[in-house]
Amino acid sequence: MQRRFRLIALLAALMLLGGCAQPSPAPDDTFTVVTSFYPMYVLTANVVGDAQGVELVNMAEQQTGCLHDYQLLPADMQALERADVFVINGAGMESFMSRVSEQFADLTVITASEGVEMILDAYGEPNAHVWLDPARAAQQVENIAGALAAADPQRAEIYRQNGTAYAQRLRELGEELRAQLADAPRRDIITFHEAFPYFAEAFDLNIAAVIEREPGSEPTTQEIARTVDIVREAGIKALFVEPQYPDRAAETIARETGASLYTLDPIVTGELSGDAYEEKMRQNAATLLEALGS
């Protein structure tokens, strides 16, 4: 769907370049749902399911990762132009929202994290990565389903049924993984990028240190040295990197301390598939079991 949209956008751009500006295509019956980034796409895809006449478009490239400092691209603006609703995570993840509401004052925005209990950082700001707790992700799904039902009443029943079923599956997934991890003898983890406090809370893990506050901000040598001390003092054997970000600092710390590197996936990139959240969470739990188990 995204590819088809790109083609349309390209054709429209060519026509503009050619000096024959066309009015935008006539509105049709398609209900277009645009999601801000990968995890919102995956959750929303399960709510939409196979509802007829609904087009689901992910705005940011699926390999973009978190949107913390994301700048909207012309293609994003064109996607929003066509949107009937825009599903965002909220809690500050989409830092470009003031521009969106300026430009698209009438666009219905669905904030998936609304009413979800937030974990605050040292500065009192909410951490945005709420979807990494399956129970909170289930709440996000219910929010999305309720808001889609309100925005598109003719398919309300489908959204509600799909949303209820998927939210239930996510809660069960959370309980299943919590049970799997309950007996892991070690609970301290060190991560890179502040994506995991909700995950840690869900599975009773303790984040002993976060090495980079956000992707792209390299830790200083003092920060690395301090982390090496934490790893040594706490006897931490496992460091968790993310597939999306380079791990030079992690490699340095691993070399200095003899700890092993493992990959935890914050589910911000991947295949645009409805099963992705459950698969990646299971993989994360398996990784943790291996890393903390012995």
Ligand SMILES: [Zn+2]
């Ligand atoms: Zn992030």
